[in-house]
Each structure stands twice: as structure tokens, then as C-alpha cells.
Amino acid sequence: MDKIWQGTMEAVRLIIRLDPEMMGIVGLSLLVSGSAVLIAGLLGIPLGTYLGLVPARRVRWVSKLVYTLMGLPPVVAGLFLYLILSSQGPLGVLDLLFTPTAMIIAQTLLAVPIITGLTMVAVREKKREIRETAVTLGASGATVAWTVIREARPAITGAVVAGFGRVIAEVGAVMLVGGNIEGYTRVMTTAIVLETRRGNFESAIGLGLILLLLAFFVNSFLYHLQGTVDAE
Amino acid sequence: MSPKLFEIMNLKKSYQGREVLKIDYLAFEEGRIYGIMGPSGAGKTTLLRLLNLLEEPTEGQIFFLGEDTAVNGTRRLALQRQMTMVFQKTVLFNTSVFENVAFGLKARRLNPAVVKERVFSALKDVGLKDLAQHCALSLSGGEAERLALARAMVLKPRVLLLDEPTANLDPANVATIENLVRTMHERDGTTIILVSHNLFQAERLADEVIFLYNGRVVEKGPTERVFHAPEDDRTRAFIEGRMVY
Numbered sequence A: 001m002d003k004i005w006q007g008t009m010e011a012v013r014l015i016i017r018l019d020p021e022m023m024g025i026v027g028l029s030l031l032v033s034g035s036a037v038l039i040a041g042l043l044g045i046p047l048g049t050y051l052g053l054v055p056a057r058r059v060r061w062v063s064k065l066v067y068t069l070m071g072l073p074p075v076v077a078g079l080f081l082y083l084i085l086s087s088q089g090p091l092g093v094l095d096l097l098f099t100p101t102a103m104i105i106a107q108t109l110l111a112v113p114i115i116t117g118l119t120m121v122a123v124r125e126k127k128r129e130i131r132e133t134a135v136t137l138g139a140s141g142a143t144v145a146w147t148v149i150r151e152a153r154p155a156i157t158g159a160v161v162a163g164f165g166r167v168i169a170e171v172g173a174v175m176l177v178g179g180n181i182e183g184y185t186r187v188m189t190t191a192i193v194l195e196t197r198r199g200n201f202e203s204a205i206g207l208g209l210i211l212l213l214l215a216f217f218v219n220s221f222l223y224h225l226q227g228t229v230d231a232e
Numbered sequence B: 001m002s003p004k005l006f007e008i009m010n011l012k013k014s015y016q017g018r019e020v021l022k023i024d025y026l027a028f029e030e031g032r033i034y035g036i037m038g039p040s041g042a043g044k045t046t047l048l049r050l051l052n053l054l055e056e057p058t059e060g061q062i063f064f065l066g067e068d069t070a071v072n073g074t075r076r077l078a079l080q081r082q083m084t085m086v087f088q089k090t091v092l093f094n095t096s097v098f099e100n101v102a103f104g105l106k107a108r109r110l111n112p113a114v115v116k117e118r119v120f121s122a123l124k125d126v127g128l129k130d131l132a133q134h135c136a137l138s139l140s141g142g143e144a145e146r147l148a149l150a151r152a153m154v155l156k157p158r159v160l161l162l163d164e165p166t167a168n169l170d171p172a173n174v175a176t177i178e179n180l181v182r183t184m185h186e187r188d189g190t191t192i193i194l195v196s197h198n199l200f201q202a203e204r205l206a207d208e209v210i211f212l213y214n215g216r217v218v219e220k221g222p223t224e225r226v227f228h229a230p231e232d233d234r235t236r237a238f239i240e241g242r243m244v245y
Helices: A002-017 A020-053 A056-070 A074-085 A100-136 A141-151 A153-168 A172-178 A188-198 A201-229 B044-051 B073-080 B097-107 B112-125 B141-153 B171-188 B199-205 B223-228 B233-239
Strands: B006-015 B018-028 B033-037 B059-064 B083-086 B159-163 B191-195 B208-213 B216-222
Touching (some): A002 A201, A020 A056, A020 A100, A020 A141, A020 A153, A020 A201, A056 A100, A074 A172, A100 A172, A100 B083, A153 A201, A188 A201, B006 B044, B018 B044, B018 B216, B033 B044, B033 B199, B044 B083, B044 B159, B044 B191, B097 B141, B112 B141, B141 B171, B159 B171, B171 B191, B171 B199, B191 B199, B208 B223, B216 B223, B216 B233
Parallel strands (some): B033 B208, B083 B159, B159 B191
Antiparallel strands (some): B006 B018, B208 B216
């Protein structure tokens, strides 16, 4: 309990002091996870919508693959990406390993299945009644698809929230492809691992609390977006 | 002779091998009100869905004004835009009352000023003008049903398909909906095809009644004749309340 209390005090101190190193880590965490969720949203929402709109039997195997990848361990995703981006790998020539770009790619790989899968479920749930209502009112194919997306917005926002939660909290993938380089690729989760290994539990707990606070603010914003389209 | 509004020939509809509808021939004339009656599971809703092109026949053909409806793409959209359906379970979009009614007009890319004028006129007809900016999902059951009807009315369709439009509504709302249906028929010349469990409603509204039983048309004729001198024993049993279903 003592360490948790000291950790809480450390978190307060770090926030009040606006510690430059901590601010850099927070900024990079937001940049990496925010970019990953943005890209994953741009890929996953249209893909999930497509999979949700076509008859389920036609995309049975794709659906199973998406569900499987929703549980992809971050460290496995990081390992594959590490092998691809390493100097001997097929994309080694791009020299991306141990860069924030590699971390964004890794987190995008983790977020895409979550956003795709949850969007697909949301669209399937709304599909029949919304689709048929739109069709009977004379909507064209594109308008029907857009209407289904619009009606599924609260659930799709939930998919983005889940995607953000998945990547902001993960450590395995960013550690492998980012390398936890101070001032360059160190993010909140890798910093927490480092501080724990050093025995600086107060700092680790402090960073953990700031990470939770950060997740709270981002999710509050997304929840607000969800709330504005909710019926109640 | 002008073509029939709908003409059904050798139609069969099956779900997973189970035949739910088999109609050798059935025609609907333009400008009339039809009541489709029958016990649960008789195929009434399936027939409406087939007419609205929401489903494909397993076998046979449906003609709309002489044109085979087995078409795709823009031709199918053009056919669908001449008809609309109000479902038994009212589905409203999660947006304002105004936007719900404007949906079909905007889909047809009408001028915004025309959209606004027609939407407010339809909302006035159904008594929802004051609620135009309210969220549609906050409406009561009766208001929601009137909104669904306004959304259909505003399109001035050639044919309106109604699937149990007053199920679960109180008598006052039932009377309002029936008056709106009559208005639409008399003012715009819209053909109405109404599925109803409510015999009295079918008798009040319909010019002609079709009685379905086990997916077959067992009787079709003028409302008064079918109600007072049915030719088929099953129709008689249904009308007299002796049919257990």
C-alpha cells in the first residue's frame, strides 16, 4: 500500500512539474497510439462495414480470421514485424526498425482486427432493419451503406475505443520494434517496464497512473462523441 | 387494356426448402385498396416483401405495370422508387423527425427547398409538425407509426404496402392512421395493399380482400361479398372467428 501511495504522489509530482522527459514520453505515446488508431479506423471501419453488409455465409472464413486476429498477442505481432523490418527481412531496406514509424505499424496491426471485427458485428446487427427501411424509401446502394454506418455509429465509436484501449496499453509489440530508446521510442508502457526492472516502483506506479489518466481523457472524448449520437 | 399494377405468375417462395407461398396467378389493379387477410404464417408478410422487391421469388415472376421485376441496378431502383412499405415493426433512423421524413426525398436528390416544403406538409398531415426537430427515437408508439406513414406519404408513391400498421396502437391512433391512409388514397390516388389481422380494419378500408391460407390464395373478391358471403369455408371460419391458429 505504501508503494502505491508513494507512486500516486510521484504521479502528482510528475504532472505538477511537467517533467520534460515525462511529457516527451506522454506525447510519443499519444502520437504512436493515436496515429495507429486513426490508420486502423480508416482501414477497419470500411472493411468491417463491407464484411457486415455482405451475406455472412460469403465471408465466413474472413470473419473467422478477423476474430482470431482480434486475440493476436502483441508480442507475436511485434515479433513478425521485427523479422520483416530487420536488416535481413524483406522490408529491411526501409530502415524502419527501432523507429516510431515501426511502432505505429505494429499498433496498427493490433488495432485493425479489433476495429474491423467490432464494426462488422455492429453493422450486421443493424443491417437488416435499417437496410430494408432505407431500400423501401428508395435509397441507392451507397446511401444504404452510409445509412447503416450512420445508424451503427455508437457501436463503431465503441470499436474505436476498444482499439485505442488495446494499443495504448500494449507493451510487447512496441518494445520489440521500438526498442525503448530514451527520448526517441520510449512510450509510457515501455517506460513502466524499465522503471519496474530498475526497482523504481514509485516511478513505475506514477507512470501507470498517468497512463490511466491519459486513457481516461481520450476515452472520455470518444464517449462524448458516442453520446452525441446516442438516442438518449 | 392498361397493364395491371402487379401481376404474379406461378410464384413460389421457399425458405431452406420449406415452401411458404405458392400463387399461380394474382393481380392487383391500380388505384384500389386491397386487404390481405389470413392466419399467422399464411404468407402475408412474405407476399408484401416480394411485391416490395425485398425478396426474390424462388420460382415464378412478378410484373409491375407489365415489366418483369427480376431486374438489377438502376432499373430495380427505379421500380423500387415507385412503391414503399411501412413495416410492422417501425424502424426510425436515429436522427430528427424532419430528417426521417426527408430521407427518401434526399435519396432522390430533390431540391432542398422542395424537400423542406414537402416534409413540413407531410408532418402537418400527421400532426407532428411541432416535433420536427425532436429526435425520432423519443416518440411514442403512435407518433412513431404516424412518422413512418409521413415518411412514406411524402414520397407520393404509386403503391403503399402496409404490414399491420396499427398493431399495438390504441383506438384513437388506429383511427388517425386509417384516416391518413384514406387521405393518401383519395388525394394522391395511391394504391394501398394492407396486411392486417384486424378484420374490422380490413372491412373498413379495403375495396377488395385477398384471403391467404397456408401460402395459398383461397379467396379474392370485393370486400362486402367476401365478408358477407365468403365462397371458401376457410375464409368463412376465419371471418366468423372459428379458425384456431
